[in-house]
Amino acid sequence: MNQTVLKWLEQTVKTHTDKVMLTDENSSLTFGEFDRISKAIGTCLAGKVAPASPVVVMSGRHVITPAAFLGVVRAGCFYAPMDATMPVSRLNQILKIIKSKYMLVDRAFANVADQLDFDGERLYIDEIAETPINETLLARAAEQLLPTSPLYVIFTSGSTGVPKGVITSHQSLMHYIDAVAGVLDIQENDVLGSQSPFDYIAAVRDIYLPLKTGASTVVVPKNEFSMPVQLFETLNRHKVTTLCWSVAGIELPAKLGGFDCGKPEHLKKVCFSGSVMACKYLKIWQEHLPDVLFVNQYGPTEATASCTYYVVSEKVDDSTVLPIGKPYENYGILLLNEDDTPTAPGEIGEICVKGPVLALGYYGDAERTAQAFIQNPLNPNYRELIYKTGDLGRWMEDGNLAFHGRKDRQIKHMGHRIELGELEKTAAEVEGVSQCCAMYNKDKELLYLFYTGDATSKEIVLHFRAVLPAFMVPRKLIRLDELPRLPNGKLDMQTMKNLF
């Protein structure tokens, strides 16, 4: 069998058939059951879909969802997860890009599916999970998969208002999972607590670390993240040893005083990513859990989850700024100046990634793919792609990479990537908004919208709620008679910042 994630699944299911792989609030699946469901769904699809086709999966945060993903893979296809709680117009944007002929739907979201512009075939997951397995059909479909075949497409914010579907291959994902499993020393007796929605890149660890190692994953209910006492109880009940969470998710329990009432007793390792960790919160974690391994990760979806990592070896204080560390195994990092020349030692440059971990590009968007994934300008001799992250970095003397923010107006809010330009485009769609400027107050973690015109803040917020995911809705709306401008006519961001 080729080097694909199915190889991991086949190996692990042999040694761990009756071990629990996934648990949610209501149910759990063993590796054997997970495998059976993936084969049933794979059989159903393989009889219908041509190999290498995208299949949309709209399902909730429960154990059958990853099994449906692997079912798609077993059919020789790749999955595009969609979060049914997003506004219908956002889901339609995704459908328009992915143009899938089949959608796997959780019956609970049938009413959402009814509202979508989708003219392909809808398949209910619980129904097709009962398809009699056809091993011959599955073997033929699996032969079609190469290490370079797409595994999934995950959508992320685009500055033009159109989301970008990042395509990740089997080999890229497997390189990342191998690397992170090594750094965190993931073993079969580890239990991961899953924070992320399954349509988000962070979920790949919670799905594929068990697949590779025989560890298991517990889906933590979403509404427990703001209820720290309950959250820690859940982690303790399931004896969770490992958290791979967004920085925002790690900060929350510390921010809300969760450690005053208890702590996750079985925890051994914590890795976090998505934005810059405020060390006043990490300090609280370290004080209560002195023996836990903490790992800071950095990386864009386009370079498969995370490309650098830093094992926190020091006791942090409020003012500590964590480096983003060194490249994971099989990842290469280079820093480039604005004019594509190499950055001098100790200088700040754009972080660029190379190696077999780069995404295959943006789905159906050759133009934006060509802008972001380019020939390494330092290599005139053979084909070597790099991904320009738009992030700035600097090599420190000890060999670690330091993070220095963004080149453009992309921000990270609660672990999510947001283009401020997309917020302005959305606000401008509201009747009664003439001019606007979106800004991010990093200290308070609040999205601001400054605008001129007659629209009320309620009208604007309602429009945002109708078209964008909740994390992209501005929290503070400030109406001005005129947006402040500099003498050269550009917006005066500093004056607006003073209104935070």
Add this chain to the structure above:
Amino acid sequence: MEELMKILEELRPDVDFENETGLIANGILDSFDIVSLVNELSDAFDVEIKPSDLIPDNFNSASAILALVERLQDE
């Protein structure tokens, strides 16, 4: 109640706080909302919301939130 309703409406203008009784149970308020709300309530009513107060029952409806604030004010 009036002041609380103003805070809630500003926080989430799309939610019917008068009638909704499953703000947490039905996943209407997410963790971003709770963090903002805890900060706003602490400032506006001069109360200290402890982690042990952060349970769904205290946040499922506007009246439950009001009851929590009043209880904390009495302490």
